Amino acid sequence: MTQTTEASLNGGTADATAEMDGYDLHELHVGMTAVYGKTVTESDINLFCAISGDTNPLHLDYEYARNTMFGGPIAHGMLSASFISTVIGTKLPGPGCVYVSQSCRFRAPVRAGDTVRARATVVDILPDRRRVRLETVCTVGEIVVLDGDAVVMLPARAEAPRVTADA
Secondary structure (H helix, E strand, C coil), X not given: XXXXXXXXXXXXXXCHHHHHHCCCHHHCCCCCEEEEEEECCHHHHHHHHXXXXXXXXXXXXXXXXXXXXXXXXXXXXXXXXXXXXXXXXXCCCCCCCEEEEEEEEECCCCCCCCEEEEXXXXXXXXXXXXXXXXXXXXXXXXXXXXXXXXXXXXXXXXXXXXXXXXX
């Protein structure tokens, strides 16, 4: 199993506070991007099936799946979509943010052994509602397997006390 993480946040990497608490609204800017990568295994597909209850034989039964348009078993589309949740909840904006909405268009199948790279990019900041709109995409190599957008709400945070030279 391979997992990769990458924070290409246009202007630097995440600091320790952002890693633990996520970004605050004033720290975000349009164009910031974060990525999470995971190689999907048969075990991942089986565990997702067990957790979600989706026992569609397209995901689990080789004999059944080989006679479909996919020619074999494929991973649940929502398994790939969950990697977007990983990016949003752990990297950008990060811990503390709350999903408001997510749209997904499933473009191509993912199979066991494929490495999915989920990317979220800030495309709009709505400061009056503490919300951020993100473009979301999952790829396997150069192939887009899922795309869409998400809206998340950032928590209100108390401002840290300012330290002065006199203190």
